[in-house]
Amino acid sequence: MTFPSPIQASGAGRTYLGSIHDIPPGEGRAYAVDGESVAVFRLRDGSVRALSAVCPHRGGPLADGQIDRKQVVCPLHLNAWDLTTGCSLSGQPDLTTYPVRLDGDQIVLGE
Amino acid sequence: MTEKRRLVVIGNGMAGARTVEEILARGGDFDITMFGDEPYGNYNRIMLSNVLAGVEDESGIFLNDLSWYADNGITLHAGTRIERIDRASKTVYAADGSATAYDKLIIATGSRAFVPPIPGLHRPGRGYHQGVFAFRTLDDTRAMIRYAREHTRAVVIGGGLLGLEAARGLQNHLPHVTLVHGTGHLMNTQLNEVAGRTLQRTVEQRLGIEVLVGATTTEILGKHAVAGVKLADGRVVPCDVVVVAAGIRANAEVAAASGLTVERGIVVDDQMLAAPDVYAVGECAQHRGEVYGLVAPLWEQARVLADRLTGAAPDAAYRGSKVSTKLKVAGVDVASMGLTAPAEGDESVTFAEPARGIYKNVIVRDGRLVGATLVGDVAKAAYLIQAFERGLDLPAERASLLFDLGGESAEVSPAEMPDDTQVCNCNGVAKSAICGAVAGGCRTVGGVIDRTRAGKGCGTCKPLVASLVSWAAGGALDEDPAASYYVPGVPLPKPALMASIRRLSLRSVSAVFDALGGEEDARSKMGLASLLKMMWGDEYVDERDARFINDRVHANIQRDGTFSVVPRMTGGVTTPAQLKRIAEVAERHDVPMVKLTGGQRIDLLGVPKEKLPDIWAELDMPSGYAYAKSFRTVKTCVGSDFCRFGVGDSTALGIALEERYQGIEGPGKMKLAVTGCPRNCAEAYVKDLGVVAIDGGKWEIYVGGAAGAHVRKGDLLATVDSADEVIVLAGRFLQYYRENGNWLERTYAFVPRIGIDRVKAIVVDDADGIAAALDAAMDASVAAYRDPWKENGVTPGQFRTALPLTVLPQVPVRA
Numbered sequence: 018m019t020f021p022s023p024i025q026a027s028g029a030g031r032t033y034l035g036s037i038h039d040i041p042p043g044e045g046r047a048y049a050v051d052g053e054s055v056a057v058f059r060l061r062d063g064s065v066r067a068l069s070a071v072c073p074h075r076g077g078p079l080a081d082g083q084i085d086r087k088q089v090v091c092p093l094h095l096n097a098w099d100l101t102t103g104c105s106l107s108g109q110p111d112l113t114t115y116p117v118r119l120d121g122d123q124i125v126l127g128e
Numbered sequence: 129m130t131e132k133r134r135l136v137v138i139g140n141g142m143a144g145a146r147t148v149e150e151i152l153a154r155g156g157d158f159d160i161t162m163f164g165d166e167p168y169g170n171y172n173r174i175m176l177s178n179v180l181a182g183v184e185d186e187s188g189i190f191l192n193d194l195s196w197y198a199d200n201g202i203t204l205h206a207g208t209r210i211e212r213i214d215r216a217s218k219t220v221y222a223a224d225g226s227a228t229a230y231d232k233l234i235i236a237t238g239s240r241a242f243v244p245p246i247p248g249l250h251r252p253g254r255g256y257h258q259g260v261f262a263f264r265t266l267d268d269t270r271a272m273i274r275y276a277r278e279h280t281r282a283v284v285i286g287g288g289l290l291g292l293e294a295a296r297g298l299q300n301h302l303p304h305v306t307l308v309h310g311t312g313h314l315m316n317t318q319l320n321e322v323a324g325r326t327l328q329r330t331v332e333q334r335l336g337i338e339v340l341v342g343a344t345t346t347e348i349l350g351k352h353a354v355a356g357v358k359l360a361d362g363r364v365v366p367c368d369v370v371v372v373a374a375g376i377r378a379n380a381e382v383a384a385a386s387g388l389t390v391e392r393g394i395v396v397d398d399q400m401l402a403a404p405d406v407y408a409v410g411e412c413a414q415h416r417g418e419v420y421g422l423v424a425p426l427w428e429q430a431r432v433l434a435d436r437l438t439g440a441a442p443d444a445a446y447r448g449s450k451v452s453t454k455l456k457v458a459g460v461d462v463a464s465m466g467l468t469a470p471a472e473g474d475e476s477v478t479f480a481e482p483a484r485g486i487y488k489n490v491i492v493r494d495g496r497l498v499g500a501t502l503v504g505d506v507a508k509a510a511y512l513i514q515a516f517e518r519g520l521d522l523p524a525e526r527a528s529l530l531f532d533l534g535g536e537s538a539e540v541s542p543a544e545m546p547d548d549t550q551v552c553n554c555n556g557v558a559k560s561a562i563c564g565a566v567a568g569g570c571r572t573v574g575g576v577i578d579r580t581r582a583g584k585g586c587g588t589c590k591p592l593v594a595s596l597v598s599w600a601a602g603g604a605l606d607e608d609p610a611a612s613y614y615v616p617g618v619p620l621p622k623p624a625l626m627a628s629i630r631r632l633s634l635r636s637v638s639a640v641f642d643a644l645g646g647e648e649d650a651r652s653k654m655g656l657a658s659l660l661k662m663m664w665g666d667e668y669v670d671e672r673d674a675r676f677i678n679d680r681v682h683a684n685i686q687r688d689g690t691f692s693v694v695p696r697m698t699g700g701v702t703t704p705a706q707l708k709r710i711a712e713v714a715e716r717h718d719v720p721m722v723k724l725t726g727g728q729r730i731d732l733l734g735v736p737k738e739k740l741p742d743i744w745a746e747l748d749m750p751s752g753y754a755y756a757k758s759f760r761t762v763k764t765c766v767g768s769d770f771c772r773f774g775v776g777d778s779t780a781l782g783i784a785l786e787e788r789y790q791g792i793e794g795p796g797k798m799k800l801a802v803t804g805c806p807r808n809c810a811e812a813y814v815k816d817l818g819v820v821a822i823d824g825g826k827w828e829i830y831v832g833g834a835a836g837a838h839v840r841k842g843d844l845l846a847t848v849d850s851a852d853e854v855i856v857l858a859g860r861f862l863q864y865y866r867e868n869g870n871w872l873e874r875t876y877a878f879v880p881r882i883g884i885d886r887v888k889a890i891v892v893d894d895a896d897g898i899a900a901a902l903d904a905a906m907d908a909s910v911a912a913y914r915d916p917w918k919e920n921g922v923t924p925g926q927f928r929t930a931l932p933l934t935v936l937p938q939v940p941v942r943a
Binding site: 047056078094 | 647648674685924
């Protein structure tokens with residue numbers, strides 16, 4: 018099974034994941050960072066969010082989930098999490114969140 | 129030390145004793161004195177029928193024996209009749225001359241048999257004529273049994289509940305029983321005429337009791353003992369036993385003589401208060417114009433009175449009872465509640481099968497059950513009683529009020545369901561969790577569904593969840609406006625939503641949120657995308673994030689995050705060349721599982737997202753749309769080409785339907801079938817739209833069928849003469865469903881909601897004059913269809929894997 022070309026890690030706990038234009042508005046994409054799977058979402062207001070890419074319920078691919086400004090909904094069983102806090106909205110374990118921002122059109126994961 | 133308050137209870141029957149029990153249960157600290165007319169402890173009067181029938185021993189019917197009174201410090205004067213209440217001095221006087229003072233007085237004198245003034249019933253100065261009995265007390269019952277055993281023919285006067293029970297019971301003691309009833313049909317208080325007739329037939333044919341209705345007794349014959357009864361039409365029924373069961377009258381004479389207000393009973397208010405410090409409960413009480421002769425209202429009254437007297441709930445109020453009964457009358461199951469006949473504008477649904485003694489009727493007003501009668505089959509009684517007493521929402525398909533239809537489980541009585549019963553089988557939610565959410569403050573069905581996730585799987589349990597919530601909230605359910613919204617994030621029902629979308633020319637999902645919703649909502653996007661595409665066709669602005677993952681990548685996501693690929697194979701017909709190609713592709717890509725689907729196609733399962741475009745290209749077949757809320761397949765049989773029985777070319781018609789309507793989106797999946805004869809090999813009766821060839825070159829079109837989690841046979845929409853007409857009507861029906869179905873509402877719910885007659889009127893007869901518009905809209909959708917498997921890479925990374933690094937549990941490869 019092939020995975021997306023993993024990310025070139027850079028120094029100081031900061032990782033450039035590539036262009037924001039790799040993610041269509043309102044969608045998410047999965048990235049492999051230091052052995053972790055991270056789902057990055059591009060909200061329709063232009064901001065980005067990053068969370069663990071694995072649904073803790075049954076391992077669903079959260080990057081394939083639908084989002085709005087607040088939540089991501091897992092495509093397998095429709096559990097939901099807060100995009101900003103990672104808190105479950107449907108009684109599941111919470112998700113790890115990662116600091117993420119845009120540097121120009123580049124997605125930067127880490128502080 | 130303050131003296132205990134003195135509580136005096138007149139009446140030691142079920143109402144009096146029950147009230148005292150309730151008071152004791154609340155720790156009520158009274159000095160209690162009870163007066164009973166009968167020289168016994170307290171017994172269950174309802175069971176006297178069983179004693180008469182010989183199925184219950186006398187000892188089995190006592191509720192409280194004499195030791196109970198002693199143990200609880202109650203002074204019981206059994207066999208002592210109270211003759212006068214002096215309210216000024218707060219004292220009651222008994223027939224034996226004794227006086228007892230009270231602080232609080234409860235009158236629970238019950239009722240007595242009503243004995244009509246028929247000449248010959250009494251012997252002057254000596255009570256009843258020899259052989260005449262009332263049926264009310266244990267003594268009556270004992271005397272009746274003793275006498276009946278030595279005689280042969282009994283006449284029971286009165287064909288109500290008690291009369292029927294008496295007749296049935298007497299059959300155990302003598303060979304001939306005739307029931308004489310003054311009005312036109314049996315149990316006329318609880319049953320309508322047809323139900324009463326049904327009951328009568330069963331009683332006559334199965335039990336062998338002779339029944340005379342419309343027969344007024346005018347005289348009891350016999351000089352020294354009863355010899356017969358004479359009827360108004362001159363007939364004489366010979367007999368040597370007469371039992372009077374002509375109804376009951378409240379025992380309210382003492383109350384009336386003591387200055388209390390008495391109409392048909394002692395008039396009480398919502399506190400059960402008849403006068404200062406004087407209360408009345410049970411059959412002797414008249415509350416808001418009603419005098420109840422059944423036990424359930426009595427229990428409620430006793431609770432309220434106990435709450436009041438003990439201060440356990442000083443504001444407790446009795447507001448009347450909705451009376452329902454479910455019982456075996458003379459061996460026949462009968463249940464009845466509310467109205468026995470519909471008023472103007474009520475819905476009345478009736479099923480009658482006289483040969484089996486079955487009659488069922490429900491009366492619905494403004495969507496609520498206001499009356500029900502069941503004779504001979506009371507399987508639905510528990511559910512109906514719930515619906516009646518609590519005003520539950522009723523299933524749209526009214527027949528399910530009368531029968532257990534396949535699949536639907538909404539009619540399970542919430543009260544009877546054990547707490548640990550799993551209600552939502554998809555998400556494993558038990559009844560207790562749903563009731564817990566209600567107890568925790570959720571007061572809407574939608575709120576409980578969000579909290580517990582019950583109903584969020586396949587959705588078939590939603591009606592049951594709704595009825596549980598309604599039951600658990602005990603009627604205190606908040607109106608849930610969201611229940612009518614097409615999608616949760618835009619507060620409009622579908623017609624209003626569509627009107628706004630048209631008026632404001634909203635062509636994308638984000639435009640709808642901006643203009644109508646206020647806020648983007650992930651859970652509303654898919655439904656809006658489907659609706660907008662249906663409405664705008666080519667003009668729809670397709671924002672890919674509005675699509676569910678399946679629609680983004682044109683494949684169905686599986687539990688391990690891989691996808692399934694189902695190429696279109698119209699009508700389930702394939703060729704060796706096509707099979708070879710599929711086999712080669714599956715082999716080349718190590719497809720873990722190749723499976724035949726229920727829709728007569730081939731499914732390649734376990735395909736990673738990134739391989740989808742290659743596999744489509746190599747297959748070079750159109751998408752089968754086995755992933756969308758859309759037109760799926762047309763299942764066919766081999767029809768007339770090969771089958772010995774086929775009367776129509778179902779295969780060709782199926783292929784034509786599928787080629788025309790492939791990929792059309794709708795509020796839910798649309799699964800079709802065409803079968804070449806009524807043997808129904810293609811299962812057309814249980815499809816969203818099913819076509820059945822019948823002899824004479826005709827086709828029947830059924831709509832609203834289902835054979836998934838919900839099983840329903842479709843309703844006949846039309847019988848037509850040609851395949852072309854089938855194609856037109858199918859398209860028109862599907863378009864009507866697309867425009868009017870709620871999001872995720874399958875046709876099996878949609879058709880009963882609209883009503884098949886209404887659907888017929890619109891689709892077949894064009895009653896609303898919209899047929900041409902429906903056809904044109906469907907034509908436009910068909911013209912706008914593009915095979916999604918021909919598109920490749922519309923958005924960046926569209927087919928990039930989203931699977932995590934950790935390898936997830938995968939579907940095992942089968943050798």
